[in-house]
Amino acid sequence: MPLVYRTIFTVSPPHDVIDLSLDTFSTWLAHKSGGKHVDVRRSGHYALDHRYTVKVIRHENPDEDIRFLRLKTESTHDRDGTVWRTVLTAVSDPGRASDRTVWVDMTADQPGEEPEEERLEVVRPKLVRSFLNAARCSDGAAVLTEEPVIVRGRDEQAVDALLAAIGDDTRRMAVIVTGAPADLTVVGWRAAMTQVLKFACGMYAGYVLDRAAQERVAARLPKDFDVPVGGVRTFRPGVRLSDPGDPLRHPRLSTRSMDAARTGGMVRSWVGRALVHSVREVILDAPLPGELRSLDSLLNEEEAELSALPAGLTLSPRATVVYSTESATASRLSVVPPTGQDRTTELTGEIKRRNARIAELEKERERLLAELAETEEERDQFQEQLRAARHENTWLRDQLRRIGQYALAGAKPPVAPSERPPNDFQELLERMTDHAAFPYLHMTIDDSLDDVRELSGNKKERLWATKAWEALRALNDYVRYQLTHPDNGKTLHDYLRDQPDGFHTIPVKRMAAHESDTVQNRAKLSGKRVFRVPAEVHPDGEVPMFAHIKLDTEYGICPRLYYYPDLGPGRTNRIYIGYLGRHLRVHSTN
Structure with a gap:
């Protein structure tokens, strides 16, 4: 199913990552479901209503002080049938690189729809915003906040922290750095950029520089990594300051482009779309860290145990316990079995969704095959042009030799100018x-x-x-x-x-x-x-x-x-x- 949102961050002490996750999730869920609650103290499968279910997977090993938590919601949109899933995973495993990690994924499955040309847009995820506002959350040396961090030139530690975030090889997400334009204060520009980047909340670390900070950062970064005044530089992970070709990997919105796209502190929507797309692709296309992949497999197995019996969806002012255990590995306690009609309806819906998905994939396959055929045709044309050019080159050198121009015939041509196409x-x-x-x-x-x-x-x-x-x-x-x-x-x-x-x-x-x-x-x-x-x-x-x-x-x-x-x-x-x-x-x- 299509992944539309992801964030991975570390929660700093003194917060307990598991307790914080449980509290934050419970508050968010109550807001989403009209005040309904589920028992998050033990593993279980709950039906809030006919279209909203929750799974709680808890794995605890007190002897080794290991605690894993997965909280998963699934809801179906009333109008278009899109199935939205939000999965929160929290890790408390002292001694491991993934200790104190929170990982949030959102997926959207659209049965019966044409394949999307781009990923669905996600509104500002309140669940993630609650984390960012409740604790210090970081991606390596980069700090994640709902609003970009203001960096002032007089604060040497803040400038050092920004440069450390840019150069940190452990971070997974983009760092967006922007310099306040001359006609706005740094506070006003932060407010403007917060609005521009609202749909990327949790997927980037943002920094707004005043003029003094811009000068100090410019003095310590190579010229090609500049942060334009009133413009924006997106630093992707893996910055290589000594590599002359690396600046091309890090998108840059120039001062002129940003000035043309704004009136005072009001910035046109295309800027937000471009920046959100850029930072979202960084995290969504990157592979999961190895420790999280292993943990994901473990929790998927334990989730399968919860799903061994079907969810009987019944209407109730309170959450219906479909399946619940004392722990992820404990024996089953109580089950509310579904009726035959409920099960038939559920299976019929699942068959329809899967048939629609198969149809989508067939259409996508046909489109890709057509695109591949077109690309192969162009490749063949270019290969023929290359063959003809090489033949002509050989023939011309032979002609030069025949008239005695041996040095010219053997000379190497000057380096061809770069014709690299634009990135965007x-x-x-x-x-x-x-x-x-x-x-x-x-x-x-x-x-x-x-x-x-x-x-x-x-x-x-x-x-x-x-x-x-x-x-x-x-x-x-x-x-x-x-x-x-x-x-x-x-x-x-x-x-x-x-x-x-x-x-x-x-x-x-x-x-x-x-x-x-x-x-x-x-x-x-x-x-x-x-x-x-x-x-x-x-x-x-x-x-x-x-x-x-x-x-x-x-x-x-x-x-x-x-x-x-x-x-x-x-x-x-x-x-x-x-x-x-x-x-x-x-x-x-x-």
């Missing part, structure tokens, strides 16, 4: 304005940057940003080819189908020279495709743009890049990029 759309936006990289392109999307930033945070973001980058290179090189070969007569379609030597292209099937007749002839639809251009291109300052590049073909967001070629004698000989964002409306979605 924020980096792509910054590169798009680089006239040295795209001298023949003109971006007119300044008034619709939110359409681009809306793509941030999707699990396909890097793929889409890469395809957009490739499309921009191909369009730029097409203009260059037209200017250096004025009599070639090639359309963009011809250029992409027959790649000239030394010029970038993309697979021709990504390009669409126009929209359908329905879209182009209906004002309601074609009007959505009118974008800005300079007055020298059209006196109205805008033109319809129907030509576009497809960055994805799957159902859903399916980003598109719309462009307008102004090429030929007496023209500007530029291609104008008017739109980059989700698929615009067509007749079928209108």
